[in-house]
Amino acid sequence: MKVEKQTNCHFCGYLCGLIATVEDGRVVDVRPDPTRYPYDERIMAGCRRWRMNLDVLDGADRVNYPLRRVGERGSGQWERVSWDAALDDIAARLEALRAEHGAATLASMIGGPHTSFWPLHRFMTLFGSPNNMGIGQICWNPRIWMDVITFGWTVEADIRPETGCVFIWGTNPAESDNSLFWRTVLKTGKDETTKLVVIDPRFTRTARAADLWLAPQPGTDCTLALAFLNVIIDEDLYDHAFVDAWCHGFDELAAHVRSYTPEHAAQVCGVKADDIRMAARWFACERPSALVSGRGIDQVGASVAPTHRAICCLRAITGNVDVPGACVLADASDFIQEADLELTLEHADELSSRCLNTAETPLQCYEGYAQVEALTERFGRKLPVRYLTSAHPDLVLRAMETGEPYPVRALIVEATNPLLTYADTHRVYKALMGLDLIVVLEYYLTPTAQLADYVLPAAGAIERPTFQAHGGVGNIAYGGAAACAPYYERRTDYEILRALGLRLGQRDAWPDATFEEAIARTLAPAGMTWEHYCEQGMYFRPPWYMKHEMTDDAMRPKGFATTTGKIELASELLPKLGGARLPQPDEPRALCSDAFIAEHRSRGWQHVKLMTGARKQPYNASMYLNNTAFRAAVPEPVLEMSRRTAEDLELVAGDTVQIASDSGKALFKVATITMADGVVQADYGWWHPEWPWDDREGGMWESNINCLTSCALDQTEPLIGTWSYNAIDCMIKKTDETLSWEELG
Ligand SMILES: Nc1nc2c(c(=O)[nH]1)N[C@H]1C(S)=C(S)[C@@H](COP(=O)(O)OP(=O)(O)OC[C@H]3O[C@@H](n4cnc5c(=O)[nH]c(N)nc54)[C@H](O)[C@@H]3O)O[C@H]1N2
Ligand SMILES: Nc1nc2c(c(=O)[nH]1)N[C@H]1C(S)=C(S)[C@@H](COP(=O)(O)OP(=O)(O)OC[C@H]3O[C@@H](n4cnc5c(=O)[nH]c(N)nc54)[C@H](O)[C@@H]3O)O[C@H]1N2
């Protein structure tokens, strides 16, 4: 019998609504659901990925049963085992390792927003280990930290018809989002009355929609932002009433930015001074003005914090804070906050003392979290804990390599492929090869899964319920029900981690047998039932604006959840943690040492600036390279550069080049595009899912840009520990080698 079921695509964080046709428990068709968030028929016409749901649901290369390694680690030999056998053995080995080395000997790794990570974080907390790693320092986090320190909470752009100016800064939603937000940006571009400014070294499809494209050299955005502030203050375009009432430290900021003239920034950034003036005037005068930033700002190592701080100041002095059409400070959620789902705060003291970050990254640690929480809690807001206190991979890898300060011997990897996506692949590979226990929760036998002791089959999109709580910092969640029960012996990530938790004495902490029940419990305080949530596809309450002006019981305005109760242009908190009161640009980081550069130059290599990982449809990081239609459409990894840069390097489009840093090397095809000169951009995530593992380890060493990158602490931002995937460097040389991607024809 055929039935129709509402479910959700989960190939990106949008969770678009789908209707699945289900016959005898098997999904035979999916189509967009026009009744649910974030439906817009152009989205699902633009995004090619939802159509893959059936391929992924029953793909030939899916892991369907628990697998146990039988050969040497990394030998690619597996046997099928029962869930009980797998979980009993994993639990016993974790128990033994904990007894020998302490609970912190277990580390975990996560990736992009593929699943709900709070169950893993709850498991880690109750096991007693603080050492979770993941996207923390490089994706989303830096902005959250700086927003909260400046405004008392995070701000989200609020683009509406009345918005007069939009800055899209270091993000390319045309490729990375392809959803509601991108459609909004496109509309803004077409709207004569809204000025769209795109700030990106590459002339992206987003840039094509803009009224003004600024192409700064990578890593110079802080100087650019300070120059915007300089223009706005110098030309008296700031919002005097708002600054007087609600900003702290304006005079200091004004003095600070005086030397950051557009002419100075033009020199540093490679952008015309007049364009800087024009953009600044638009942002200040065409209010309300909205701003969205992305990876181009987040992944630039040392400059990440000051750049975000300067952007916060830009919003503040132009009065573009918590007003419709500019941005909105999220409300605390009515449903249970991620921090409370993790259960981490109750154990923060024990975790803190063992966490492999404290002292090295004074903001990104439990102490830093506590200082910020002390401010936000009076507004009922709590940041998710585990992302913002995540351990630093440099320190965790070192603990794996050397046993210092204590041995890290076990690892749980959930929904990430660190051999392709974490920095310094050679180092990650070596560290993982030396561990006693690796458990990977996956859909596929990725290169990372191939190094595991156990690969546990995760139930994926449409065979599990979904609940995405917007980064854990808003009063909005979306998702819905599964279309079918998991195929084969797959289980939801929640159920896997719970089952492991139950074996390790965590019974009281996991009252809900299924993820569905756990979501229902999460929603209960908001007064929404599971059924209603599935029907709506979301929980949402329209935000209030101007919350700082609302009065409390004593009729005082609420203000902002900062030390001074105002927006801190000059930060009172950051100096306590060793940071600066005012945003100061830092130098980009280098992957190539002087000796490496000199030695390679002597052999005809040249030194260039490097960006990596620009998002491209239809892939997602290292995923979907197993889709033959996608591979036919986008067959090989490219290194992008301007025509002029190619000429300077004596290259033409289609050449094969080798690029290298002290950490390693990779091969790419040259592609010429319109972009800033003197910079190259390398794709990321490339391997050969179709190759047997024993054939060159799935091709993971050939065009893997993370063979060149590094998370070394001395190269990172000092408060958060952000390392660089952009604004770095490499050596480059043409080669006669053939890329294996070409061999496929
Ligand atoms: N198709 C696809 N979509 C994805 C993903 C994917 O892998 N594939 N990944 C998802 C994830 S995990 C994330 S975090 C988001 C990221 O989403 P985005 O932040 O939108 O990432 P990109 O599309 O790479 O856009 C970043 C832009 O920053 C520019 N840039 C690089 N360095 C600098 C710099 O120093 N200054 C400035 N101003 N710009 C710079 C790059 O040229 C690039 O165009 O995308 C998500 N969506
Ligand atoms: N050089 C460079 N490196 C980067 C970046 C860059 O721009 N440049 N970007 C960084 C950023 S922002 C991010 S977020 C990361 C992304 O890094 P990752 O998240 O590691 O990237 P993916 O390749 O998407 O890996 C996701 C893996 O999870 C599996 N998976 C998908 N859904 C589920 C699920 O529901 N459950 C389980 N258990 N498994 C699932 C997939 O099969 C896939 O193998 O990469 C980072 N690394």
Ligand code: SF4
């Ligand atoms: S935008 Fe994301 S969730 Fe929506 S259909 Fe595309 S991949 Fe799926």
Ligand SMILES: [Mo]
């Ligand atoms: Mo990300």
